[in-house]
Amino acid sequence: MELWQDDRTTVEQLAHLVQADPALSGRLLKLANSASLGSRPVTSINAAIIKVGLKTVGELAVAFSLIDKGHSNHCEAFDYLEFWSHSLLMGLLCRALGRRTNVAPPEDLFSCALMSRIGLLAFATIYPxxxxxxxxxxxANLAAAERERFGFDHNELSAEMLSDFGLPNVLAEASKFHEQPNASGYTEGSRSAKLVHLFHLGYRLSDLCLSINSERDDEGDLRLPRAHQLNLSSDQVIEILKQSLTDWQEWSKTLDLPVIPLAQLPETEDDTRTVAASPESKPGLQALLVSTEGATQRLKSLLPKIGIQAHSCQDEKEMLRLALQLQPKLIFIGECRQQDRRIKLCELIRSTNWGKLVYLVAIIDDANSDKITAAFHSGIDTFIPSTIREEELNARIQPAHRLVALQTHWETDRAELRRIANALALSQRKTELLSLTDQLTELPNRRSAIADIERAWAMSDRAGLPLSIIMIDIDHFKRINDSLGHAAGDKTLVEVAKALRSDLRQDDRVYRIGGEEFLLLSSTSDIKQLIIAAERLRRRIAALHIDYEGQTIQVSISLGLARREASHQHYDALLSLADTALYEAKSSGRNRICYSHQQQIRLLGMPA
Known part of the structure; x- marks a missing residue:
């Protein structure tokens, strides 16, 4: 609220605040990407703030910092404190690892890592x-237990949410495997594999620091995870860890974030393990007393006698900090030398969603009609003199008690409605994903491919972007089904799908469109690069050795390439040309690549 009110606030200052909250970061990225109109996805918080504007970000931050705070602990067994601490530390670690390895822009890695476990928070919110x-x-295996209970796990949910926020698939998919990098199926040494190992290292180091699921050696000491996949030595990892912990402490101090104690770490300084205690929640109705004149001491002594926990603050900034921590339902505003100062403070409080529900009491001694009228216009609910007696004070705040009771009932109903709405939305999203996903290979299906091609075609029309398609078919697939059975055929399809997916470039996507046929959608502008990518796929599949019940299955693929040309009026023409090129590749002996260009088919690939 302070930054939002200050005209001198910079993008960096606001970004530093927003980045402390994975849920808010996701909402901001989704808002920025919804306005991107097909341009490169917005992946950093700084870029998102520039995209949507400081004022919008301010409104979003204030709204969710205050509204969602009261609903953040309704899943009894979920450790919210651990989640926030782990998410922030993992984001900082991955950013530092990104700076050292140059695998991806550090700020993009920060955003993705910060939200890579947001599926946990979603489960706690939707199914408390x-x-x-x-x-x-x-x-023993939380993800497996989630899949058994809900049909999907927090990693799958996180990846879908990241994609929904507009992050590139290469980052969303890599973060999906941060707990089990070996399950990704990515080719060792590829960019995707390095991203997975980077997220995994950030995850393991965060666990190590916070003593969550950390591995120990025979003597009980925490073990430092290895980072040979990223070409980092143990000394380099420890250096990154120390710096990230220092940054983590600074963030916690600056933003007044509650953090949890750190584990005893190898070769770390004691001062990096000293953390601030989180503020204790106070029982009962809480009130803030705001007075720059210090004229509320008598009132402060009376409030505990009638069951109200009082907290004094001397100025607006201190009031805002306490308001965020305590979420008071009652605020007393004392006399100010300048009458308009109190009016502005009341108007500021009422301008927020949280402030609309607070019971405001003005302390007015020299009451006159003009002063009282101005106070009520600014948003107060009632006024009292500083010399009020205990019995009268207790009577005057009875409306506040009734208001709090009504708010409690309303918030309970609202939380239940949100839970039901979220559950329905998630169920609908799951149904939609199932309808767009091939259940055997887990690749997007034909319906998904057509939808993506339509979007890519529209973007190509608007911005003149290139668009290419590669049709892929497994050679002699029927022989496998006939000789070894359909189970062997299914195993072949799954392994081929994994191989195709593992060799994708950042802007490519592969689909299973039916039977043994696949489609690759690409925005590659250079035809030579497209041909190189197709040849790499052909060689990759030809080198596969698929083990099935003691037998080795080897297959090859034929590929048909087509790129959008000026004469194409509809994407159907592009699909037809790619299909014609594929037919020519199979007719020419299979295990080949054919390219359709200007109504001519060229043979490009011959078996090695």
Whole structure:
């Protein structure tokens, strides 16, 4: 609120604040990417702020910092404190690793890592009771338990949310495997594999620091994870860890974030393990007393006698900090030398969603009609003199008690409605994903391919972007089904799909469009690069050795390439040309690449 009100606020200052909250970061990125109109995805918070504007970000930050705070602890067994601390530390670690390895822009890695475990928060929000029961059972494999209970796990949910926020698939998919990097199937040494290992290292180091699921050696000491996949030595990892911990502490101090104690780390300084204690929540109705004149001491002594926990503050900034921490339902505003100062403070409080529900009491001694009228116009609910007696004070705040009771009922109903709405939205999203996903290979299906081609075609029309398609078919696939059975055929399809997906470049996407046929959609502008990519896929599949019940299955693929040309009026023409090129590749002996260009088919690839 302070930054939002200050005209001198910079993008960097606001970004520093927003980045402390994974959920807010996701909402901001989604808002920025929804306005991108097909341009390069916005992946850093700084870029998102520039995209949507400081004022919009301010409104978003204020709204969710205040509104969502009251609903952040309704899943009993979910450790919100651990989640926020782990998310922030993992983001800082991955940013530092990105600066050292140059695998991806550091700020992009920060955003993605910060939100890579947001699926946990989503489960706790959407299914608070069910998820609490699951967590209390302490399953050995949380992801497996989630899949059994809900049909999907937090990593899959996180990846879908990151994609929904507009982050590139290469980052969203890599973060999906940050807990189990070997399950990704990516080619060792590829960019995607390096991203997976980077996220995994950030995840493991965060666990190590916070003593969560950390591995120990035989003597019980925490072990430092290896980072040979990123070409980092143990000394370099420790250096990155120390710097990230220092940054983590600074963020916590600056933003007044509650953090949890750190584990005893190898070769780390004691001062990096000293953390601030989180503010304790106070029972009962809480009130803030705001007075620059210090004229509320008597009132402060009376409030505890009638069951109200009072907190004094001397100025607006201190009031805002306490308001964020305590979420008071009652605020007393004392006399000010300048009458308009109190009026502006009341108007500031009422300008927020949280402030609309606060019961405001003005302390007015020299009451006159003009002063009282101005106070009510600024948003106060009632006024009292500083010399008020205990009995009268208790009577005057009874409306506040009734208001709080009504708010409690309303918030309970609202939380339940949000839970139901979120559950329905998630169920609808899951149904939609199932309808767009091939269940055997887990690749997007034909319906998804057509939808993406339509979007890519529209973007190509608007911005003149290139668009290419590669049709892929497994050679002699029927022989596998006939000789070894359909189970062997299914195994072949799964392994070929993994191989195709593992060799994708950043802007490419592969689909299973039916039977043994696949489609690759690319925005590559250089035809030579497209041909090189197709040849790499052909060689990759030809080198596959698929083990099935003691037998080795080897296959090859034929590929048909087509790139959008000026004469193409509809994407159907592009699909037809790619299909014609594929037919020519199969007719020419299979295990080949054919390219359709200006109504002519060229043979490009011969078996090695």
């Amino acid at each position: 009771s069910e998820y609490s029961e699951l967590l209390k059972a302490h399953p």
